[in-house]
Amino acid sequence: MVFEAPGRPLVAADLARPEPAEGQVLLRVLACGVCRTDLHLLDGEVDVPHPPRVLGHQIVGEVIEGAGDFEPGARVGVPWLGWTDGTCRFCTRGLENLCVEARFTGRDIDGGYAEYTVADARFCFPIPEGYPDLQAAPLLCAGLIGYRALGLAGDGERLGLYGFGASAHIICQVAVSQGRRVFAFTRGDDTDTQAFARELGAEWAGDSLGPAPEPLDAALIFAPVGPLVPAALRATDRAGVVVCAGIHMSDIPSFPYEVLWEERVLRSVANLTRRDGAEFLALAPRVPVRTEVTEYPLERANDALEDLRAGRFRGAAVVVPPRSSA
Numbered sequence: 077m078v079f080e081a082p083g084r085p086l087v088a089a090d091l092a093r094p095e096p097a098e099g100q101v102l103l104r105v106l107a108c109g110v111c112r113t114d115l116h117l118l119d120g121e122v123d124v125p126h127p128p129r130v131l132g133h134q135i136v137g138e139v140i141e142g143a144g145d146f147e148p149g150a151r152v153g154v155p156w157l158g159w160t161d162g163t164c165r166f167c168t169r170g171l172e173n174l175c176v177e178a179r180f181t182g183r184d185i186d187g188g189y190a191e192y193t194v195a196d197a198r199f200c201f202p203i204p205e206g207y208p209d210l211q212a213a214p215l216l217c218a219g220l221i222g223y224r225a226l227g228l229a230g231d232g233e234r235l236g237l238y239g240f241g242a243s244a245h246i247i248c249q250v251a252v253s254q255g256r257r258v259f260a261f262t263r264g265d266d267t268d269t270q271a272f273a274r275e276l277g278a279e280w281a282g283d284s285l286g287p288a289p290e291p292l293d294a295a296l297i298f299a300p301v302g303p304l305v306p307a308a309l310r311a312t313d314r315a316g317v318v319v320c321a322g323i324h325m326s327d328i329p330s331f332p333y334e335v336l337w338e339e340r341v342l343r344s345v346a347n348l349t350r351r352d353g354a355e356f357l358a359l360a361p362r363v364p365v366r367t368e369v370t371e372y373p374l375e376r377a378n379d380a381l382e383d384l385r386a387g388r389f390r391g392a393a394v395v396v397p398p399r400s401s402a
């Protein structure tokens with residue numbers, strides 16, 4: 077399924093099987109998670125520099141031609157971070173997520189909404205045993221970026237999650253396992269999602285624009301909704317940290333300085349490092365994180381994306397290519 081231009085649905089196409097370059101694995105795609113970033117790419121809110129492009133950056137694949145550490149038959153995960161130069165001022169400081177030359181899977185490099193793909197073996201991860209393909213796919217962005225956001229939020233006990241989709245449903249489980257108290261903020265009338273959050277261990281779930289039941293030590297904002305920023309700042313205690321975890325957000329309304337005062341911190345999180353990936357994929361089975369997924373056949377990727385936009389499923393959507401491609 078190919079992205080051709082912003083504002084248009086993906087288009088089904090017969091593509092040649094990609095040829096792996098030096099250092100790349102050739103993968104048969106087993107499953108590919110659907111991410112909100114894909115909607116931002118589709119809508120032109122985040123640029124796709126060189127269309128046409130195969131989107132999809134939460135790939136679980138079977139190695140057909142090996143490279144690096146991966147032998148044929150291995151099951152590997154391909155995340156959003158697809159390539160870095162390793163030499164820029166960020167890579168050399170351990171911030172490869174901010175590499176000035178970074179290339180991203182499903183934006184700069186063809187991704188996983190396809191039957192086959194190639195990926196630089198240095199940026200792939202082994203998939204933990206015990207996770208079926210579908211359940212593993214959302215770990216690769218929803219889980220990874222959420223994990224990085226959680227780390228940047230500090231170790232405060234009272235954690236607010238704004239927007240309870242693919243990322244939050246994973247990070248809620250991680251946070252609860254760390255002994256944190258989780259407060260889930262959703263649209264006020266979204267009682268199904270609030271119930272889902274409570275099932276996963278949130279002690280409270282309610283309206284994101286209403287008052288919090290008590291002050292938060294940290295808040296992670298997953299929904300791309302600018303007005304949530306002052307709402308989350310107002311909900312945090314002194315020295316509280318608010319982390320914006322998405323790649324795009326609608327404009328943030330102005331707010332009085334007093335909601336930031338008293339050493340509250342507002343920051344974003346961008347992309348991932350390979351260390352985030354290795355740490356999170358080691359942690360996930362120990363929690364254990366269980367992902368709730370809705371499966372779509374690859375040719376229905378547009379439906380998966382529109383259902384994500386409309387909030388029609390709980391947890392994460394995953395597209396699966398036809399089995400006949402084996």
Ligand SMILES: [Zn+2]
Binds near residue numbers: 111112
């Ligand atoms: Zn993503």
Ligand SMILES: [Zn+2]
Binds near residue numbers: 176
């Ligand atoms: Zn770099």
